[in-house]
Every structure is written in structure tokens, then in C-alpha cells.
Amino acid sequence: MARIWLFPDDIDTDQIVPGRYAPYMTSEAELGKYPFIEYRPEFAAKVQPGDLIVAGSNFGCGSSREYAPRALVAVGIAAIIAPSFSRIFYRNALNLGLKLFEADLVRDLSDGEHVVYDDASFTIRTGAGILHTLPQPPDWLRQTWVEGGIVSYYRKYQRLPVGGAE
Amino acid sequence: MSPVDQPTHGRTLAEQILGHAAGQDVRAGDLVIVPVDRCMTHDSLTPEIIDALHNNLGVEHVYDPERVAVIMDHVAPAASVATANAQARTRKWVREQGIRNFFEVGAGVCHQVLIEERLVLPGQVAIGSDSHATMYGAIGAFGTGMGTGDLALALASGRTWLRVPESIKVSISGRFRPYVSPKDISLYLCGLLGLDGATYQAVEFHGVDWLSLEGREVLSGMSTEIGAKAGLVVPDGVVAETYDVPGWLYADPQAQYRREIVVDLNKLGSQVAIPPEVDHIASAGDLRDVKVDQVFVGTCTNGRLEDLHALANILRGHKVAPHVRLLVIPASQRILQQAVADGTLSVLLAAGATLGTPGCGPCIGRHMGVIGAGEVCLSTANRNFRGRMGDPDASVYLASPEVAGATALRGYISDPSEL
Ligand code: SF4
Numbered sequence: 169m170a171r172i173w174l175f176p177d178d179i180d181t182d183q184i185v186p187g188r189y190a191p192y193m194t195s196e197a198e199l200g201k202y203p204f205i206e207y208r209p210e211f212a213a214k215v216q217p218g219d220l221i222v223a224g225s226n227f228g229c230g231s232s233r234e235y236a237p238r239a240l241v242a243v244g245i246a247a248i249i250a251p252s253f254s255r256i257f258y259r260n261a262l263n264l265g266l267k268l269f270e271a272d273l274v275r276d277l278s279d280g281e282h283v284v285y286d287d288a289s290f291t292i293r294t295g296a297g298i299l300h301t302l303p304q305p306p307d308w309l310r311q312t313w314v315e316g317g318i319v320s321y322y323r324k325y326q327r328l329p330v331g332g333a334e
Numbered sequence: 335m336s337p338v339d340q341p342t343h344g345r346t347l348a349e350q351i352l353g354h355a356a357g358q359d360v361r362a363g364d365l366v367i368v369p370v371d372r373c374m375t376h377d378s379l380t381p382e383i384i385d386a387l388h389n390n391l392g393v394e395h396v397y398d399p400e401r402v403a404v405i406m407d408h409v410a411p412a413a414s415v416a417t418a419n420a421q422a423r424t425r426k427w428v429r430e431q432g433i434r435n436f437f438e439v440g441a442g443v444c445h446q447v448l449i450e451e452r453l454v455l456p457g458q459v460a461i462g463s464d465s466h467a468t469m470y471g472a473i474g475a476f477g478t479g480m481g482t483g484d485l486a487l488a489l490a491s492g493r494t495w496l497r498v499p500e501s502i503k504v505s506i507s508g509r510f511r512p513y514v515s516p517k518d519i520s521l522y523l524c525g526l527l528g529l530d531g532a533t534y535q536a537v538e539f540h541g542v543d544w545l546s547l548e549g550r551e552v553l554s555g556m557s558t559e560i561g562a563k564a565g566l567v568v569p570d571g572v573v574a575e576t577y578d579v580p581g582w583l584y585a586d587p588q589a590q591y592r593r594e595i596v597v598d599l600n601k602l603g604s605q606v607a608i609p610p611e612v613d614h615i616a617s618a619g620d621l622r623d624v625k626v627d628q629v630f631v632g633t634c635t636n637g638r639l640e641d642l643h644a645l646a647n648i649l650r651g652h653k654v655a656p657h658v659r660l661l662v663i664p665a666s667q668r669i670l671q672q673a674v675a676d677g678t679l680s681v682l683l684a685a686g687a688t689l690g691t692p693g694c695g696p697c698i699g700r701h702m703g704v705i706g707a708g709e710v711c712l713s714t715a716n717r718n719f720r721g722r723m724g725d726p727d728a729s730v731y732l733a734s735p736e737v738a739g740a741t742a743l744r745g746y747i748s749d750p751s752e753l
Contacts, residue, residue: 226533234483255534255563256481262495263483270363306365308495318487318495322391328367328491 170218170246173211174279177224181236181257183207184228193235200242217244220285220292222273225250228257237261246285249273249292249302262309265317269302276300344588346501347566348536351476353498354582355459362500362592370488371475372401372454374462376444377417378408378698379482380424383463386486396431397492403435403444403453404428407693410439413701442666442692443634445469445555449547450668456569457580459496461488466634466716468562471536471554472547474569474583479558499536499563500592502527506541508599513750515644516549517636517714517734519597520556521605525615526595533561535592540585543571548640555635556716559612604749606712607732610720618737619749628711629654629742630723631735632663632690633697636714639669639678641735646678648739648750649685655745660687661703663695685742699723705730712741 185193185202193199204211221227221240227250228236237260240248247267251274261268269290277283277294284293290302305313308329315321322328345353346362353360355368373396375383387393396402404424412418428436437447445466447453454460456474461467463485470477480494488494506519523537537557542550550567557565568585569577604618631637631645642664654660662682664670670692673679683689696703697715704724705711711723711730718730731747740750 226530229530252534255561258497259481259484263487308367309365319390319483322487322490326393326490328487328493328495330367 169282170220170285171216172277172279172281172283173215173219173221174274174277175221175223175227178226178229179223180230181228181233182230184236185233185239187231187233190233190235193239196242199235199239203239203243212243215243215245218246218285219244220246220283221248222277223248223250224274225252227253228261229254234260234264237264237266241266246287247302263318265313265315265320267313271300271302273300343590344586346536346586346589346591347474347538347568347583348476348499348501348564349589350583350586351457351459352496354457360498362498364498365495366498367493367495368459369492370401370461370494371458372403372448372460373485373488374403374405374444374448374460374464374467375485376404376408376464377406377410377421377424379463379485380404380427381420382482383485383489384423384427386482387489390483391486391490393490396433396489399432399434401492402431402433402489403437403448404433405437405441405444405447406439407442407444407447408698409700410693411691440667440691440693442664442669443637443694445551445634446638446665446669449473449551450666456573456577457583461485461494465558466555468558468565469551469555469634471557471564471566472550473573473577474566474579476564476566477554478563497534499534501536501538501589502532503591503594504537504539505594505596506539506599507596510599511602511751513736514599514602514604515734515736516545516552517556518602518605519599520552520559521607521615521732522597522602523595524556524559524607524613525605527560528613529559529611530561532557535562536564536566537562538591539565539567542567545571546640547572548638551638552635559716604734604737604751606737606747607718609718609729609731612716612718612732617749618733618747619752621731621747624710624731624747625745626658626712626731626741626747627709628659628661628703628705629738630661630663630696630703630711630713630715631738632661632665632695633715634665635716636735637663637665637669639672641714642669642673642678642682644735645739646681648736648753649743650681652685652743654686654742658742658745660685660742661690661695662687663690663702664692667692696723712738712747714738
């Protein structure tokens with residue numbers, strides 16, 4: 169079961185990881201201690217790999233710092249679902265393999281609720297049996313997710329997956 | 335929110351270009367991988383990109399050196415030993431990689447050079463390590479800025495991934511009143527839409543078939559200030575006359591836009607952005623109590639020949655106010671030569687202007703005219719965030735070259751139509 173972590177609109181990268189923690193985040197293990205350390209201190213302690221973040225619009229706004237999405241990858245967030253993401257956060261997340269889905273589920277799911285997230289069909293089933301189907305990613309993106317993101321995919325195959333014409 | 339499911343409709347310029355590049359029909363919201371026609375990097379970020387390419391991606395050679403352009407403009411000539419060393423490393427790498435499109439110190443601001451040298455063409459996809467790469471939209475190219483990691487991926491693979499943006503249509507009607515110019519349209523839009531008014535989206539400009547290439551460059555480049563991913567001007571008028579615009583690239587009356595905005599030039603006056611936000615806009619005539627220490631005319635936004643002409647027209651036969659430093663930096667070597675040849679430069683120098691090497695100048699506060707605590711600069715650049723041009727306690731007001739000229743003469747912010 170995946171726990172839902174609900175967040176409001178306009179969560180910025182400083183709320184995800186305040187800039188002054190950057191010097192302490194020296195390894196992936198360290199990174200995992202800091203997500204929402206001030207904004208929501210219980211998050212890092214209680215989050216489990218496979219949990220989902222469901223947020224309002226403009227998630228990840230603010231600075232371009234890559235350690236914000238990296239910290240969320242480090243704690244094993246399975247996906248973030250929000251009506252919109254900031255542009256730079258979006259690019260960083262896809263490059264790092266953090267799954268983002270553009271959908272508005274803030275009113276359909278509640279904080280702390282446990283759901284079943286299917287990482288093959290990209291669906292969420294609630295305890296009450298309601299099925300939410302997330303926007304389906306293109307094939308090339310699924311391929312990169314298997315490898316842990318666009319950068320890892322590139323490192324392994326020395327090419328980007330093909331989308332459309334050569 | 336899934337435009338793909340909607341019935342067939344027309345295509346925005348962004349959809350046309352990215353669809354052509356992807357080899358498939360695309361709609362706003364689609365995620366596509368497309369070949370990149372041009373990758374631009376500059377002195378300030380190339381070293382980081384080299385590291386990302388070789389260390390993070392494990393790639394030795396760029397995918398196609400012919401599609402790369404590297405330009406020394408941000409801190410050029412070098413202002414410190416550290417920048418000199420970083421630039422030396424970049425030059426060595428450029429030679430090793432066989433990149434022929436390399437532009438040395440003094441060639442000009444990256445975006446201006448790319449357009450002048452015809453290294454971007456209508457209908458192409460071009461990415462740059464600089465947020466104002468939206469400027470290539472002036473000639474009908476999909477230009478956008480990306481970070482070092484994305485540039486490294488594109489240099490390695492010859493491709494990039496993009497989310498096809500929705501578009502905001504800006505229809506411009508009427509003609510400029512005297513002393514009003516394209517920068518005033520851009521600043522007006524900043525005030526109207528706000529800093530994130532076009533986030534994720536492309537801005538598409540219609541109704542300017544009479545506008546110069548220079549004016550188009552202002553509109554497309556400044557689109558970045560409202561968060562736009564691209565700023566495309568319909569490639570008609572001077573662009574259609576001087577470039578081969580592909581037949582598939584046109585203003586499609588059936589295209590669907592997120593939003594439509596009309597700007598009536600007959601009602602537009604001189605605008606000024608008040609620090610520290612580009613979207614805090616006032617009329618130039620309302621800021622008479624703001625005394626300035628420096629006036630800076632230059633940058634990829636307003637350092638072109640048309641801008642120097644506008645400035646010279648105001649300054650001709652006059653001297654700038656005592657205690658005002660007027661700094662002029664042409665956006666490229668070519669512009670500098672033209673301004674010498676047609677006498678514009680003599681007019682500016684006679685009025686008391688001082689000249690800098692073509693390039694970014696003090697735009698990002700690294701060299702050649704940074705300002706100190708408590709100082710006020712009126713600049714024709716595109717950003718006025720705290721600390722952008724020097725000390726965090728300095729203030730940067732943004733305006734057109736016409737306002738810059740009037741302000742330099744009077745010593746306080748002035749509306750040129752009231753001179
Ligand atoms: S002139 Fe300023 S905005 Fe333009 S490319 Fe240079 S630093 Fe960037």
C-alpha cells in the first residue's frame with residue numbers, strides 16, 4: 169500500500185529542501201534526510217518507498233536546484249501527481265527518473281490515505297475501490313523510467329530513445 | 335487537460351515546428367523527442383556542460399559539431415584569472431571537438447550572433463544554455479533555454495525532449511506612437527501577465543508584419559520574462575522576405591490558444607519596470623523622482639542598431655546630465671561597425687557616452703559597468719532582480735532605448751515624448 173502525502177499549491181524547491189542544507193547533502197543517503205525538513209518535519213521520518221505525493225498546481229517552483237527532485241528520488245517517492253509543475257522541476261525530475269503526472273487529485277484523495285498504485289498501468293485504486301487512471305506517458309518515457317531516468321538511460325545506451333522520426 | 339483527445343483543429347507555430355521535428359502530428363501537452371538543429375552554449379556555462387557531458391554521460395565527442403555554436407559573450411573579455419582559465423579550457427575543448435562555429439570575445443551577445451550568422455533558421459529547433467534563447471522565435475524558430483544537464487544530453491545525442499507547449503496569442507494592432515518601441519510592448523505584457531503568466535507556454539505574436547527583425551527579437555527574447563518556453567513571431571514581413579520560410583510554417587487561423595490578448599499600440603506609452611521585478615510596471619512619466627547614476631544601453635534585448643539609432647536621435651547635439659554615466663554596448667561586432675559607418679557612434683560619443691566590448695556587458699553583474707550599493711541604473715536589459723547588475727542594494731529600472739536617452743539627458747527617469 170502506498171501512502172498519500174498531500175500538499176497545497178505552489179510548493180517551492182525551498183520547501184522541498186531549504187537551500188542551506190545543500191552542503192550537508194553529500195551522498196544519496198544524506199539526501200534522503202532532508203525532504204520537507206522544515207516545512208513538514210515528519211515527512212522524511214515516515215515516508216516509505218513507493219509512497220505518492222499528491223499536490224496542487226505549480227509544484228516545484230522556485231530555484232532550479234536539482235537536489236530537490238533528487239531528495240524525493242532518494243526517499244523512493246513513486247510518483248508526484250499535480251495539476252502542473254514548474255518547468256525546471258519538470259525537466260530535472262524526468263531527467264532523474266522521478267515520475268510526474270499532470271492530474272488534479274487533491275480533492276479526490278486525502279492526506280495519509282493508503283491506496284494501491286500500479287506502476288505498470290499508472291492507476292491508483294483507493295480503499296473504497298475508486299480507480300483513478302493517470303495520464304499515460306509516451307512509450308519513450310516509459311523506456312527511460314525503466315532505466316531510472318533520461319540521464320541513466322543515456323549513460324547505458326549512449327543514445328536517447330527514439331520518439332517519432334529519426 | 336488532454337488536448338490530444340480533442341477533435342482535429344489547427345496548429346500553433348509551436349505545434350507546427352515540434353510536430354515537423356518529431357515527424358508526427360503533435361498537440362500541446364504531448365511529450366516528444368526531437369532532433370536539435372542548433373545547440374548554443376556560451377563562456378559562462380560551457381565548462382559545466384563539458385563536465386556533464388564527459389563525466390555524467392560518459393560521452394567523448396559531441397554528436398555533431400556542425401550543429402553546435404559556442405560564443406564568448408557573458409564575461410568577455412575575461413574579468414578575472416578564474417574566468418580566463420575557464421575560457422581557455424572552453425577554447426581547447428572547442429578545438430578538440432572540431433566545433434567550427436566558435437565566436438571569440440567581441441563578436442557579440444550569443445543570441446544576436448546566432449541570428450546574424452544565420453545559425454538558426456525558420457522552422458528549426460534550437461536550444462541554448464541561456465534563458466533568452468527564446469529570441470530565435472523572432473525568425474520563426476523554436477528557441478528555448480535549458481540547463482547544463484539538458485544541454486549535455488542534447489550535445490551527446492543530437493536530440494532533446496520537450497513538452498509541446500500551449501500558446502498564448504498576442505495580437506498587436508495599430509502603430510507605435512513617437513518614442514514608443516517594441517520594448518514597451520514587452521514590458522506592458524510583463525505587467526499584464528506577471529512573471530509566471532506564460533509558464534510552460536509559448537507566446538505567439540500576430541499583427542506585426544510591418545515590424546523590423548530587431549523589434550521581433552525584442553518581443554521573442556522578452557517572452558522569457560513572463561516565464562514562456564518560447565516566443566514566436568509569425569514569420570511574415572521582413573522574415574518572409576529575407577529567409578526561406580517553410581510552407582508548413584504559417585499563422586493557422588484554426589489554431590487553438592490557451593488565451594488571447596490584444597495590444598493596441600495607439601494607446602501604448604513608454605513603460606518602465608521597477609526593481610526588483612520585471613512585472614512591476616509604471617509609465618515613464620510617473621517616475622520623475624527617480625534619479626539615476628548610470629544609464630546602460632545594450633544587451634540581447636536592446637543593443638541593436640535600431641536601438642542605437644533611437645538613442646542617437648534623442649542625444650544628438652546634447653550632453654548627458656552631469657553625474658550620469660552613459661554606457662553603450664552594441665550587441666554585436668557587426669552592429670558596432672554599422673554604428674561607426676553611419677555616424678551613430680560619433681553622436682553618442684559626442685553626447686558623453688562610453689563604449690564597451692560587444693557582448694553581455696554588465697547585464698548579469700559580472701564586469702564592465704556593475705553598480706554599487708545605493709546606485710540606480712536605468713538599463714535596456716531584460717532583468718532587474720536584486721543583485722542582477724551588481725550590489726544587492728543597487729536598483730535597476732528597465733526601459734526602452736528611447737527612455738534611456740531621455741533619462742540620460744535629464745538625469746532622472748523621463749518620458750522621451752515630454753522632452
Ligand atoms: S545580454 Fe544579458 S540577457 Fe542577454 S544573453 Fe547576455 S546575460 Fe543573458
